[in-house]
Amino acid sequence: MSAAPSQGRVGDPLYLDCDTGIDDALALAQLVAARADLVGVGSVSGNLAAAGGARNTLDLLAMLGRADVPVAVGAHDPLVGSFRGGAPFVHGENGIGGVRLPRAGEPVAGSAAELLVRLAREHAGSLRVLAVGPLTNLALALRLEPDLPSLVQDVVVMGGAALAPGNISAVAEANIGNDPEAAAVVLDADWPVTVVGLDVTMRARFEDEHRRALAAADGAVPRALAAMLEVYFEYYTPILGRPSCALHDPLAAAVATGQVVPTLAPVVPLEVDSTDGPGRGQTIADLRSRFVGHPAQPGARHRVVLDVPDGFGDVLLASLLTLP
Amino acid sequence: MSAAPSQGRVGDPLYLDCDTGIDDALALAQLVAARADLVGVGSVSGNLAAAGGARNTLDLLAMLGRADVPVAVGAHDPLVGSFRGGAPFVHGENGIGGVRLPRAGEPVAGSAAELLVRLAREHAGSLRVLAVGPLTNLALALRLEPDLPSLVQDVVVMGGAALAPGNISAVAEANIGNDPEAAAVVLDADWPVTVVGLDVTMRARFEDEHRRALAAADGAVPRALAAMLEVYFEYYTPILGRPSCALHDPLAAAVATGQVVPTLAPVVPLEVDSTDGPGRGQTIADLRSRFVGHPAQPGARHRVVLDVPDGFGDVLLASLLTLP
Numbered sequence: 001m002s003a004a005p006s007q008g009r010v011g012d013p014l015y016l017d018c019d020t021g022i023d024d025a026l027a028l029a030q031l032v033a034a035r036a037d038l039v040g041v042g043s044v045s046g047n048l049a050a051a052g053g054a055r056n057t058l059d060l061l062a063m064l065g066r067a068d069v070p071v072a073v074g075a076h077d078p079l080v081g082s083f084r085g086g087a088p089f090v091h092g093e094n095g096i097g098g099v100r101l102p103r104a105g106e107p108v109a110g111s112a113a114e115l116l117v118r119l120a121r122e123h124a125g126s127l128r129v130l131a132v133g134p135l136t137n138l139a140l141a142l143r144l145e146p147d148l149p150s151l152v153q154d155v156v157v158m159g160g161a162a163l164a165p166g167n168i169s170a171v172a173e174a175n176i177g178n179d180p181e182a183a184a185v186v187l188d189a190d191w192p193v194t195v196v197g198l199d200v201t202m203r204a205r206f207e208d209e210h211r212r213a214l215a216a217a218d219g220a221v222p223r224a225l226a227a228m229l230e231v232y233f234e235y236y237t238p239i240l241g242r243p244s245c246a247l248h249d250p251l252a253a254a255v256a257t258g259q260v261v262p263t264l265a266p267v268v269p270l271e272v273d274s275t276d277g278p279g280r281g282q283t284i285a286d287l288r289s290r291f292v293g294h295p296a297q298p299g300a301r302h303r304v305v306l307d308v309p310d311g312f313g314d315v316l317l318a319s320l321l322t323l324p
Numbered sequence: 325m326s327a328a329p330s331q332g333r334v335g336d337p338l339y340l341d342c343d344t345g346i347d348d349a350l351a352l353a354q355l356v357a358a359r360a361d362l363v364g365v366g367s368v369s370g371n372l373a374a375a376g377g378a379r380n381t382l383d384l385l386a387m388l389g390r391a392d393v394p395v396a397v398g399a400h401d402p403l404v405g406s407f408r409g410g411a412p413f414v415h416g417e418n419g420i421g422g423v424r425l426p427r428a429g430e431p432v433a434g435s436a437a438e439l440l441v442r443l444a445r446e447h448a449g450s451l452r453v454l455a456v457g458p459l460t461n462l463a464l465a466l467r468l469e470p471d472l473p474s475l476v477q478d479v480v481v482m483g484g485a486a487l488a489p490g491n492i493s494a495v496a497e498a499n500i501g502n503d504p505e506a507a508a509v510v511l512d513a514d515w516p517v518t519v520v521g522l523d524v525t526m527r528a529r530f531e532d533e534h535r536r537a538l539a540a541a542d543g544a545v546p547r548a549l550a551a552m553l554e555v556y557f558e559y560y561t562p563i564l565g566r567p568s569c570a571l572h573d574p575l576a577a578a579v580a581t582g583q584v585v586p587t588l589a590p591v592v593p594l595e596v597d598s599t600d601g602p603g604r605g606q607t608i609a610d611l612r613s614r615f616v617g618h619p620a621q622p623g624a625r626h627r628v629v630l631d632v633p634d635g636f637g638d639v640l641l642a643s644l645l646t647l648p
Binding site: 164166171240272279293 | 487488491494495562563593599600606608610614616617
């Protein structure tokens with residue numbers, strides 16, 4: 001598949017792979033607010049263990065009126081090594097800032113990889129995949145069904161950093177860095193991939209005013225999200241220098257649905273550092289042609305988002321305020 | 325040595341390590357124009373073989389009226405592996421764009437590493453080192469004299485890329501990438517290092533008007549440099565999208581002499597990727613604290629130049645036009 005990745009649109013069936021996580025929760029809420037045709041969700045260990053991420057996803061989907069969406073528990077461990085406990089210092093012990101949601105529903109039988117393969121066959125050629133956690137489940141699905149790339153329309157990944165610094169090392173972003181081997185498999189597969197990384201997500205922010213507006217809303221969902229954000233803000237405030245947070249997963253979701261149209265997103269060669277060196281987990285995008293506008297490069301299939309319009313926090317807030 | 329690296333100044337004895345090279349030639353000319361106290365030069369394989377770089381250096385020093393400066397031939401091969409032929413497609417077959425300079429002088433006996441060690445002992449505590457080629461000679465000097473860091477005031481390196489793309493790979497800059505093992509030794513040594521990399525050198529430019537002004541000068545040196553630049557421009561014009569070139573080594577020289585004072589140069593942890601992975605040769609600077617102004621980090625000794633004032637091309641031109 002040599003065509004450039006497709007633009008985001010909201011009408012196509014969408015599989016979400018996530019590690020819910022506070023910004024995953026925002027993204028999930030936003031997808032429902034945007035009326036995305038969410039046909040299934042898989043969880044993966046990342047911000048917290050896969051089982052806990054599925055729990056949070058099920059509970060939130062029920063609050064969002066989408067208890068119909070099947071949720072599968074995905075990989076607990078990365079392809080190589082073991083899950084190392086996630087990021088409770090970012091997302092709280094239960095992954096959603098200690099907020100207790102009404103417990104609702106159970107995961108479907110089978111793994112997230114199996115769910116993804118089943119949905120890809122059911123929606124052959126039209127399924128879109130949005131991955132906002134480590135790429136373990138997608139790599140496992142590619143093992144289960146080597147023809148997966150021909151069944152999937154395109155993949156949008158929140159992950160990596162092209163020119164921006166990393167967040168779990170000087171150069172590695174957490175989703176890629178927590179399973180570089182899986183990321184390498186997924187990025188090497190022959191499907192169009194759009195990568196939404198720290199270059200743009202660290203600049204997409206909720207400020208304190210956004211959080212307070214959510215907290216003052218009538219809906220239970222906005223208020224729950226505002227409560228989660230208190231913990232997320234605690235982590236980000238010293239990093240960003242003021243009460244605020246980065247909107248990683250929501251920005252990727254908005255790119256997937258077309259709510260945000262990138263203003264700079266060249267299609268360039270991209271590879272993952274899966275060595276054990278200091279660059280482990282880095283996404284290496286070849287941006288050497290930047291001075292001449294990133295002309296098309298033969299064989300490149302990765303659309304790397306480098307710039308988006310300002311003001312995503314306002315867009316996201318308006319969307320979330322429509323929720324029950 | 326935990327103090328922050330010193331600011332550049334022109335009065336201290338300076339050892340230059342280079343691979344002359346068209347932009348090395350500009351830097352050498354500029355150092356003489358700035359009346360730097362050049363006490364010795366070593367050559368290293370990089371843009372061309374070390375012997376050829378020494379030849380170009382000797383010939384140019386003679387034209388500059390500085391035939392008194394000792395020049396030593398340095399390492400032909402990197403610490404690991406063999407010299408791979410340099411970059412004749414950038415610098416021409418003889419390293420200086422095919423320009424034939426009057427042949428003058430001979431190298432001193434002994435290696436560049438030996439010359440550096442001797443000069444460091446002679447000027448203990450005051451010698452400054454400017455390295456604008458691969459860091460092989462500096463690494464060898466550290467082997468010869470483990471106390472070298474205590475004898476040297478500071479080191480300025482043209483090399484690496486912190487947030488900008490590389491030039492010999494997506495992430496590796498040529499000086500570091502041509503001998504990552506040496507770079508790791510030099511950057512790990514306990515001396516203050518200022519790194520002037522592609523983040524700033526790709527934005528420091530000679531435009532066609534600068535080259536033409538040099539070509540129209542009375543002096544033989546400016547005219548010779550202008551002739552060299554024709555070849556250098558041929559390489560850079562398609563990369564930069566217009567007739568122009570990057571001023572890598574001259575910018576590093578100007579930072580070393582204080583002619584250019586960086587406007588953003590945090591002291592941050594820095595390491596070199598010396599794996600055999602896709603990141604080989606990358607300088608990995610930890611810039612995660614960028615949103616809060618890069619506060620001092622315990623143990624950090626590397627000043628990474630991220631911004632300099634605009635207009636370096638004009639500054640360099642004015643300097644070179646004073647030459648004979």
